[in-house]
Amino acid sequence: MHILNLLLLLPVTLAVATGITKPPKGSVVVDINSSSPNVFKSVQDAVWALPNDTSSQTIFIYPGTYKGQVVLWRPGPTVFQGYTKNIKSQKGNTVLLTNSLVASVAGSNAKSATLQIYSNDTTVYNIDIENSYGTGGAEGSQSQALALCQAGARNGYYSSGFYSFQDTVYTQNGTAFFGNVYIKGAVDYIFGMRGLAYFQDAILASSRAGYITAQGRENSSYFGAYVFDNAKLITVENATDNSMFLGRPWRNHSTVVFKNSDFGNVVDLRGWSIWGSTDPRTDAVYYAEYNNKGASAWNSQRANFSKLIGKEEAEKTWSVENTIGSKKWVDKRFL
Ligand SMILES: *[C@@H]1O[C@H](CO)[C@@H](O)[C@H](O)[C@H]1NC(C)=O
Numbered sequence: 001m002h003i004l005n006l007l008l009l010l011p012v013t014l015a016v017a018t019g020i021t022k023p024p025k026g027s028v029v030v031d032i033n034s035s036s037p038n039v040f041k042s043v044q045d046a047v048w049a050l051p052n053d054t055s056s057q058t059i060f061i062y063p064g065t066y067k068g069q070v071v072l073w074r075p076g077p078t079v080f081q082g083y084t085k086n087i088k089s090q091k092g093n094t095v096l097l098t099n100s101l102v103a104s105v106a107g108s109n110a111k112s113a114t115l116q117i118y119s120n121d122t123t124v125y126n127i128d129i130e131n132s133y134g135t136g137g138a139e140g141s142q143s144q145a146l147a148l149c150q151a152g153a154r155n156g157y158y159s160s161g162f163y164s165f166q167d168t169v170y171t172q173n174g175t176a177f178f179g180n181v182y183i184k185g186a187v188d189y190i191f192g193m194r195g196l197a198y199f200q201d202a203i204l205a206s207s208r209a210g211y212i213t214a215q216g217r218e219n220s221s222y223f224g225a226y227v228f229d230n231a232k233l234i235t236v237e238n239a240t241d242n243s244m245f246l247g248r249p250w251r252n253h254s255t256v257v258f259k260n261s262d263f264g265n266v267v268d269l270r271g272w273s274i275w276g277s278t279d280p281r282t283d284a285v286y287y288a289e290y291n292n293k294g295a296s297a298w299n300s301q302r303a304n305f306s307k308l309i310g311k312e313e314a315e316k317t318w319s320v321e322n323t324i325g326s327k328k329w330v331d332k333r334f335l
């Protein structure tokens with residue numbers, strides 16, 4: 001073939017390569033609209049069908065709204081792939097996992113989560129996950145209702161969406177990489193004590209005045225930290241300008257870094273909040289900002305327990321490898 005023809009074919013080939021619209025070879029298939037006996041109508045039924053061993057398995061999910069919780073416990077690596085025309089895009093997702101359950105009824109925060117991952121080496125692509133419980137009505141009512149409980153090592157969440165009001169994403173333990181995700185909430189909507197998580201290119205959508213993170217590292221002998229790189233903060237629904245805090249300390253050694261991010265007008269000019277008036281918990285926190293932009297980025301009103309850090313600390317101390325141990329298991333397309 002003439003070289004020119006090859007060049008002309010190239011853009012088409014690349015465009016096609018970004019979609020996953022057919023089940024990868026060997027995968028277990030879920031399709032709410034299928035009547036085939038070899039296809040599952042529920043994601044949890046597909047999970048139960050996987051072998052309880054160390055083999056690698058893939059679940060492919062056709063478009064649809066799938067109600068109920070999904071809980072993964074198997075020892076081997078598992079991939080959840082939602083039907084997509086573009087693996088790099090969250091906006092075009094066609095698969096929604098949805099459930100409505102508040103923690104006070106579920107019995108714990110973790111048990112309220114629509115998606116619960118207790119396995120290592122799990123990868124989730126192009127799936128939106130929602131806990132539709134909502135605000136619980138009156139101000140101050142119980143509304144901890146999780147979309148995700150992430151409890152395992154080397155787990156990756158890519159081009160996926162997480163939707164709730166309070167406690168949307170829970171990093172219970174282990175290590176996680178979130179690439180190109182959308183996370184919506186208002187109160188402590190990314191939280192956890194011992195989980196380490198790196199968020200690359202996330203959209204953080206705040207729906208009412210509150211706190212984006214409530215990281216809860218307990219003390220220096222436990223790990224637990226969040227790093228956000230190139231995040232975009234936006235307001236949706238009832239959040240007004242300058243109504244969000246980047247974080248408040250669930251425990252004394254709360255550790256959060258925001259770098260290279262766009263804060264727009266979203267953040268309260270003080271940036272970070274105390275836990276509560278009689279229990280501020282700010283003596284030992286590590287709240288750091290580097291190279292963020294937007295009118296609500298670092299300014300003279302910032303809380304005195306937060307700090308602006310330099311490039312070395314932001315990019316080396318808090319590199320992907322140093323935050324979550326390694327980047328070998330991270331999908332390179334999302335780094
Ligand atoms: C698929 O199934 C769902 C739930 O049963 C239904 O609401 C939807 O209309 C179906 N879609 C198609 C394309 O048949």
Ligand SMILES: *[C@@H]1O[C@H](CO)[C@@H](O)[C@H](O)[C@H]1NC(C)=O
Pocket residue numbers: 052
């Ligand atoms: C999976 O295997 C482990 C170890 O053999 C066992 O403890 C566990 O109960 C099994 N889980 C299920 C759901 O069968």
Ligand SMILES: *[C@@H]1O[C@H](CO)[C@@H](O)[C@H](O)[C@H]1NC(C)=O
Pocket residue numbers: 073074075076118119120152153
């Ligand atoms: C995940 O790995 C940890 C150790 O790193 C181990 O304790 C745990 O049992 C593993 N989880 C599963 C579900 O195999």
Ligand SMILES: *[C@@H]1O[C@H](CO)[C@@H](O)[C@H](O)[C@H]1NC(C)=O
Pocket residue numbers: 118151152153172173174
């Ligand atoms: C994470 O927590 C789960 C229980 O929630 C536990 O089974 C697992 O061993 C823990 N993993 C690590 C890496 O600590």
Ligand SMILES: *[C@@H]1O[C@H](CO)[C@@H](O)[C@H](O)[C@H]1NC(C)=O
Pocket residue numbers: 135165186207208237238
């Ligand atoms: C936003 O306000 C509307 C109208 O008061 C209310 O129904 C809705 O629950 C609110 N949403 C949030 C996230 O506060």
Ligand SMILES: *[C@@H]1O[C@H](CO)[C@@H](O)[C@H](O)[C@H]1NC(C)=O
Pocket residue numbers: 218219220221222
């Ligand atoms: C850290 O916190 C854990 C859990 O509360 C506790 O068991 C441990 O003794 C603490 N370690 C230090 C050094 O304070």
Ligand SMILES: *[C@@H]1O[C@H](CO)[C@@H](O)[C@H](O)[C@H]1NC(C)=O
Pocket residue numbers: 219252281283
């Ligand atoms: C948190 O810090 C406060 C103030 O330094 C201290 O009184 C409290 O005991 C600490 N809590 C824990 C769990 O270490």
Ligand SMILES: *[C@@H]1O[C@H](CO)[C@@H](O)[C@H](O)[C@H]1NC(C)=O
Pocket residue numbers: 304305
């Ligand atoms: C930090 O700011 C608070 C509130 O403005 C103030 O009460 C406190 O004394 C300050 N702490 C230090 C160490 O400057």
